[in-house]
Amino acid sequence: MSLVPSGDFQNAILKFLQYEKQIKELQEKIKPVEDRIKEIKSNKTKLEDRILLYMKKNDYEKSKINANGEVIQMCEMNKREGITKEYLGKKLLEYFHGDNKKANELLNYLYENREIENRKYLKVSLLKK
Numbered sequence: 001m002s003l004v005p006s007g008d009f010q011n012a013i014l015k016f017l018q019y020e021k022q023i024k025e026l027q028e029k030i031k032p033v034e035d036r037i038k039e040i041k042s043n044k045t046k047l048e049d050r051i052l053l054y055m056k057k058n059d060y061e062k063s064k065i066n067a068n069g070e071v072i073q074m075c076e077m078n079k080r081e082g083i084t085k086e087y088l089g090k091k092l093l094e095y096f097h098g099d100n101k102k103a104n105e106l107l108n109y110l111y112e113n114r115e116i117e118n119r120k121y122l123k124v125s126l127l128k129k
Contacts (some may be wrong), residue, residue: 008123015023046127048121050122051072052074052120053107055074055077056074056120060074061074062074067090071128072122072123073123074123075120075121076121076125077117077119077121078116078117078118078119079116079117079119080081080114080115080116081112081114081116081117083110083114088110091106091110092106092107095109108121
């Protein structure tokens with residue numbers, strides 16, 4: 001059985017469908033821009049890797065480099081190893097021998113004991129005058 005909307009409800013449905021159509025049209029228009037952004041980000045990452053390697057080899061790790069009114073410097077951040085469902089499932093079975101009661105205890109154990117990855121990256125800021 002189909003309902004035929006009326007009054008404010010009908011207007012809300014029509015407006016909702018109009019928004020949905022507008023979203024789809026805009027998504028189609030921005031797709032080429034998103035693809036270009038993805039390409040530019042990839043190229044930037046490749047250059048960042050080359051610059052970081054150069055800075056490390058030439059002992060510029062603590063240096064601030066002025067370029068085009070901006071400052072580039074090497075920074076570090078820590079990143080924890082990811083935990084997947086597969087990994088958790090395997091570790092839960094190993095640790096508890098199939099006992100699901102203690103799952104929260106092990107989950108906390110795993111989260112607190114993940115490895116930390118130290119990652120270097122470039123930070124860009126405006127040159128102070």
